Amino acid sequence: MTPLGRAWSAVLRRAERRLPSLTRLRSPEALPIALHRRRIYIVPTGFGLGFTVLLAVMVLGALNYSNNSALLLTCLVGAAGAGSMLVAFRTLDGVALTAIRAQTVVAGEDVPLTIDIAPGRRTRSSLQMDVAGRRLAFAVAAGVPITLELALPTEQRGYMAMPRMRLFTTWPLGMFRAWSWLHPDHKVLVYPRAEGFGPPPREPSLDDDRGRPHPGDEPTALRMYRPGDPRRQIAWKLSARHEFLLVKDMEQPAPEAEWRLSWQAMHGMDNESRIARLARWVNEAHLAGHRWSLALPDRLFDVAQGDEHFHRCMTALALQP
Numbered sequence: 001m002t003p004l005g006r007a008w009s010a011v012l013r014r015a016e017r018r019l020p021s022l023t024r025l026r027s028p029e030a031l032p033i034a035l036h037r038r039r040i041y042i043v044p045t046g047f048g049l050g051f052t053v054l055l056a057v058m059v060l061g062a063l064n065y066s067n068n069s070a071l072l073l074t075c076l077v078g079a080a081g082a083g084s085m086l087v088a089f090r091t092l093d094g095v096a097l098t099a100i101r102a103q104t105v106v107a108g109e110d111v112p113l114t115i116d117i118a119p120g121r122r123t124r125s126s127l128q129m130d131v132a133g134r135r136l137a138f139a140v141a142a143g144v145p146i147t148l149e150l151a152l153p154t155e156q157r158g159y160m161a162m163p164r165m166r167l168f169t170t171w172p173l174g175m176f177r178a179w180s181w182l183h184p185d186h187k188v189l190v191y192p193r194a195e196g197f198g199p200p201p202r203e204p205s206l207d208d209d210r211g212r213p214h215p216g217d218e219p220t221a222l223r224m225y226r227p228g229d230p231r232r233q234i235a236w237k238l239s240a241r242h243e244f245l246l247v248k249d250m251e252q253p254a255p256e257a258e259w260r261l262s263w264q265a266m267h268g269m270d271n272e273s274r275i276a277r278l279a280r281w282v283n284e285a286h287l288a289g290h291r292w293s294l295a296l297p298d299r300l301f302d303v304a305q306g307d308e309h310f311h312r313c314m315t316a317l318a319l320q321p
Contacts, residue, residue: 027183028161028162028183028184028185028186029182029183029184029185030184030185031097031098031099031100031184031185031186032096032097032098032099032118033096033097033182033184034094034095034096035092035093035094035095035096035167035180036093036094037089037093039180039181040089040092040093040178040179040180041178041179041180042085042088042089042176042177042178043176043177044175044176044177045170045174045175045176045177047174047175048081048174048175048176051081051175052081055074055077055078055081058070058073058074058077059071059074062074080173081173081175084172084173084175084176085175085176085178087171087172088169088170088171088172088176088177088178089178090122091124091125091126091127091169091171091178092124092127092167092168092169092178092179092180094119094120094121094122095117095118095119095120095124095127095140095167096117096118096120097115097116097117097118097165097167097182097184098116098117098118098145099114099115099116100113100114100115100116100162100184100186101113101114101116102114102186102188104188104189104190104191104311105154105190105191106154106190106191106192106193106194107154107155107156107157107190107191107192107193108154108155108193109154110151110152110153110154111151111152111153111154111160111188111190112149112150112151113131113149113150113151113152113188114147114148114149115129115147115148115149115150116145116146116147116148117138117140117145117146117147117148118145119140119141119142119143119144119145119146120142120143121142121143122142123139123140123141123142124139124140124169125139125169125171125172126139126169126170126171126172127139127140127167127168127169127171128167128168128169129148129165129166129167129168130165130166130168131150131152131163131165132152132153132163134150134152136148136150152188154188154190156190157190157191157192157193157275157317157318158189158190158318158319159187159188159189159190159318159319160187160188160189160190161186161187162183162184162185162186162187162188164181164182164183165181165182165183165184166179166180166181166182167179167180167182168180189315189318190318191279191314191315191317191318192275192276192279192314192317192318193276193279194276194277194279194280194283195273195276195277195279195280198277198280201259201260201261201281201284201285222235222238222246222247222248223246223247224244224245224246224247225239225244225245225246225247226247229247233247233248234246234247234248235247235248258290258291258292258293258303259281259285259290259291259292259293260292260293260295260303261278261281261282261285261292261293261294261295262294262295263278263295263296263297264295264297271320271321275317275320278294278317279314279317282294282310282313282314282317285305286305286307286310289305290305291303291304291305292304292305292309292313294313294316296316296317296320299316301313301316
């Protein structure tokens with residue numbers, strides 16, 4: 001950025017702090033947000049200022065030499081420049097930000113955003129939007145909504161508020177910049193970042209019998225008779241077809257693994273380290289298809305599994321103070 005551009009940016013930042021009503025530095029607004037004449041601002045661009053100086057020189061020259069043709073040309077060109085200001089205003093007037101959709105991501109990842117823009121009854125040419133240092137350029141046909149996609153960086157867990165958006169245009173001649181601020185009341189949930197590696201959530205010795213079949217009431221297979229097998233488990237009808245006795249092997253399904261994750265079970269760790277470890281355990285349990293419970297200082301999530309249980313647990317970790 002040039003020194004002049006940096007100076008102009010500093011002036012704008014100072015104006016936003018000193019004149020919040022003028023620069024729309026206000027509280028977030030509920031969707032949809034429609035632009036109208038009271039929230040659209042217009043200033044000349046650098047090219048527009050230079051063009052104005054040129055027109056002034058042309059007027060002086062035409063008057064000095066009494067050249068009616070030059071004076072007429074100056075008036076026509078000046079009228080075209082003034083008309084471009086109205087065109088720039090009408091390009092933004094009536095545009096509406098109707099919806100914002102975002103996916104849930106882990107802290108440190110870019111969150112994909114989908115922004116819906118409604119153009120109203122007119123075609124909008126050469127629109128641009130600045131969001132968190134990223135710029136999108138687009139045009140919208142009359143009556144046909146458009147969907148914009150971009151990604152915003154995330155830094156920490158919890159709810160991330162949407163930054164202010166600046167919608168502007170220099171259409172059609174680049175002499176004037178018309179812009180408006182949009183500050184939607186929308187938040188994006190950011191999950192905590194899980195630790196890279198660490199101990200398992202439980203000691204393996206606690207589950208030595210996990211996965212072994214246990215005696216039950218459901219027949220699972222047939223096998224040859226062994227001394228000591230109960231007589232009620234002998235398959236008499238099937239044994240009659242063979243020269244030996246067949247026995248129904250009775251088993252019950254092995255119980256599913258259940259992980260009991262507890263905040264209090266981790267000692268000597270700060271809050272962020274505990275949240276990172278619990279996030280890793282929840283991710284591992286969810287991917288492995290295990291059932292798990294989660295005990296936090298202010299709430300308890302009973303044993304369950306599935307996407308909904310995963311979202312509840314990760315949301316609670318993201319919002320944990």
